[in-house]
Amino acid sequence: MGMTIAEKIIAAAAGVESVKPGDIHTVTLDRMMSNDGTTHLTIDMYHQQLDHPAIADSKKLVFIVDHNVPADNPKTAATHKKMRDFAREHQIDFWEGKGVCHQIMMEHYVRPGELIFGADSHTCTYGALGAFGTGVGCTDFLYGMVTGTSWLLVPETVKFNLTGKLRKGVYPRDLMLHIIGQIGANGVNYQVMEFSGEGAKTLSVNDRMVLCNLAVEAGAKSAIFEADEIALSWLKDHGRQPKQVFTSDEDAHYICEYTFNLDDIQPVVARPDFVDDVIPAAQACGTKIDEAFVGSCNNGRIDELRVAARLLKGRQVADTVRFLIVPASNDVYLQALEEGLMETFMEAGAIVMNANCSVCWGSCQGVIGENEVLISTGTRNFKGRAGHPSSKVYLASAATVTASAIKGFIATEDQL
Ligand SMILES: CC(C)[C@H](C(=O)O)[C@@H](O)C(=O)O
Numbered sequence: 001m002g003m004t005i006a007e008k009i010i011a012a013a014a015g016v017e018s019v020k021p022g023d024i025h026t027v028t029l030d031r032m033m034s035n036d037g038t039t040h041l042t043i044d045m046y047h048q049q050l051d052h053p054a055i056a057d058s059k060k061l062v063f064i065v066d067h068n069v070p071a072d073n074p075k076t077a078a079t080h081k082k083m084r085d086f087a088r089e090h091q092i093d094f095w096e097g098k099g100v101c102h103q104i105m106m107e108h109y110v111r112p113g114e115l116i117f118g119a120d121s122h123t124c125t126y127g128a129l130g131a132f133g134t135g136v137g138c139t140d141f142l143y144g145m146v147t148g149t150s151w152l153l154v155p156e157t158v159k160f161n162l163t164g165k166l167r168k169g170v171y172p173r174d175l176m177l178h179i180i181g182q183i184g185a186n187g188v189n190y191q192v193m194e195f196s197g198e199g200a201k202t203l204s205v206n207d208r209m210v211l212c213n214l215a216v217e218a219g220a221k222s223a224i225f226e227a228d229e230i231a232l233s234w235l236k237d238h239g240r241q242p243k244q245v246f247t248s249d250e251d252a253h254y255i256c257e258y259t260f261n262l263d264d265i266q267p268v269v270a271r272p273d274f275v276d277d278v279i280p281a282a283q284a285c286g287t288k289i290d291e292a293f294v295g296s297c298n299n300g301r302i303d304e305l306r307v308a309a310r311l312l313k314g315r316q317v318a319d320t321v322r323f324l325i326v327p328a329s330n331d332v333y334l335q336a337l338e339e340g341l342m343e344t345f346m347e348a349g350a351i352v353m354n355a356n357c358s359v360c361w362g363s364c365q366g367v368i369g370e371n372e373v374l375i376s377t378g379t380r381n382f383k384g385r386a387g388h389p390s391s392k393v394y395l396a397s398a399a400t401v402t403a404s405a406i407k408g409f410i411a412t413e414d415q416l
């Protein structure tokens with residue numbers, strides 16, 4: 001029986017010839033990332049429950065402060081200090097205020113064929129480069145930190161065959177929200193979403209990140225694209241070589257297969273409070289909004305900033321709306337500066353913030369008040385995600401978010 005890309009990565013990490021879904025293996029981790037959401041808890045466990053043993057390989061560890069940065073109160077300042085001190089003591093790569101963890105990982109670390117654990121659910125993003133990334137809790141992270149290994153139950157793989165090409169005015173974000181709407185928030189629980197087909201070839205690494213990143217919102221253990229020439233040339237541009245490039249065998253086993261024709265996708269929104277409550281954006285048009293947000297590890301890259309700038313050029317953000325634009329990293333920020341996008345944002349009356357999770361995380365910047373409505377390119381829209389429990393979050397593409405910020409109510413770009 002052949003193997004899928006994910007199975008081949010796990011087999012290599014386990015040092016065995018082959019694996020199959022349902023097997024449990026001990027795997028060697030290529031890289032581990034943890035952010036300020038939970039690293040302080042891992043460090044506490046390390047000191048209190050393990051009596052501070054040696055770290056297996058600190059060169060494989062990356063700590064990133066991105067969720068509440070700069071610190072917004074003494075409690076988060078203390079968690080950051082704990083991370084900073086620990087990273088210094090153990091020579092761990094440490095990033096603070098330079099961008100959202102997954103964006104930093106993609107720009108600087110991830111390589112095709114790697115097995116990467118992150119103490120963050122959207123670690124599945126790394127599949128855009130043909131790596132197996134998955135989110136773990138603090139206990140598993142700590143175990144990996146001190147042993148360099150972990151256990152892994154080999155997941156089933158689901159094939160997503162993509163055909164056609166997205167039409168003008170339709171974005172990868174619409175495609176992925178549409179897919180989640182179709183398969184549901186539990187659609188691929190503990191399974192790998194493998195994207196392939198001629199439609200996959202029309203997607204850039206940025207586009208693939210949008211798809212892989214949101215996979216966990218359908219319950220996925222991981223998500224992956226084959227590291228093809230598009231991924232390899234992106235990697236080369238970023239000064240890295242693959243660890244190993246894997247392709248799925250002809251006779252690999254898939255638990256099921258779906259086909260999505262990209263030509264059929266239209267702009268959509270996910271309604272509050274469920275990511276899989278997806279409807280055509282046209283049906284939500286007219287809903288009054290208080291805040292709009294372009295940013296996050298899902299949708300805060302240069303592509304989305306360019307879309308926002310294109311629509312904002314010569315227009316103004318509605319008086320009744322706060323429009324937050326937050327680059328996913330400083331590299332994205334610098335690129336936007338170079339292209340003059342920041343001027344367009346400022347002239348239009350948007351609020352540009354430092355690279356961080358911002359209101360996607362909903363505990364630091366831009367939180368929304370009682371009964372307020374946010375339209376967001378963030379990852380989640382459950383009750384209270386962006387602020388007050390009575391507030392509401394619609395998820396949409398950067399184009400729909402920007403058009404809505406200009407109009408003051410949910411609108412699509414063709415309505416401008
Ligand atoms: C803080 C972190 C553990 C959390 C996650 O795991 O995803 C956050 O990034 C989120 O998006 O909700």
Ligand code: SF4
Binds near residue numbers: 101
């Ligand atoms: S941007 Fe949002 S989804 Fe991504 S890591 Fe930050 S809080 Fe989590």
